[in-house]
Amino acid sequence: MDIKTLYANLRHSKWPIKDSYLYSPIVTFEVDGEKIPMKLVFVTTRGQADQCFVLATTMTALRPEAIIQMYGQRWQIECYFKVAKQYLQFDQAQVQGYDELCGRLAIVMLSYDVLTLAQREKWATVARY
Structure with missing residues (x-):
């Protein structure tokens, strides 16, 4: 069935x-x-x-x-990778070593955190009015 x-x-x-x-x-x-x-x-x-x-x-x-x-938490991870690849070009990096990859990942994660914080503040401002 x-x-x-x-x-x-x-x-x-x-x-x-x-x-x-x-x-x-x-x-x-x-x-x-x-x-x-x-x-x-x-x-x-x-x-x-x-x-x-x-x-x-x-x-x-x-x-x-x-x-x-559990699926809700997993979905948040999927959304992160979508943003990281499509908008922050994480998959476009041509790094040669492990340290470069870790540095690139740190920059992408920091960028994602800043964007997420800005979006939350925007929605908090909209919700007040």
């Missing part, structure tokens, strides 16, 4: 919807003949109750809230 079919079955079932997520079943995937249990967490898309995205993990003992929090 694919994810869309599973979601449709869950919507028509009597499983209760939680506050921070919709459903969290444990399913089994087969990869190269080996069965792997995975916990799926269906989370609604902000502002669009009819749409959701699915988070998946092989750590089936985790609570759905912990999975959501």
Whole structure:
């Protein structure tokens, strides 16, 4: 069964919807003949109750809230690398050694921190008015 079919079955079932997520079943995937249990967490898309995205993990003992929090932290890291590569040209550097790479990374991280601080201050100013 694919994810869309599973979601449709869950919507028509009597499983209760939680506050921070919709459903969290444990399913089994087969990869190269080996069965792997995975916990799926269906989370609604902000502002669009009819749409959701699915988070998946092989750590089936985790609570759905912990999975959501971990993916949220991971998403912040992905956003950092997107900004670092697209706007701060981190991937364009042609460095020769480890020390140069560390220096380049430090400059990119400092630039990102300054930009993030400026954005937060801008939003704090807008929120006051």
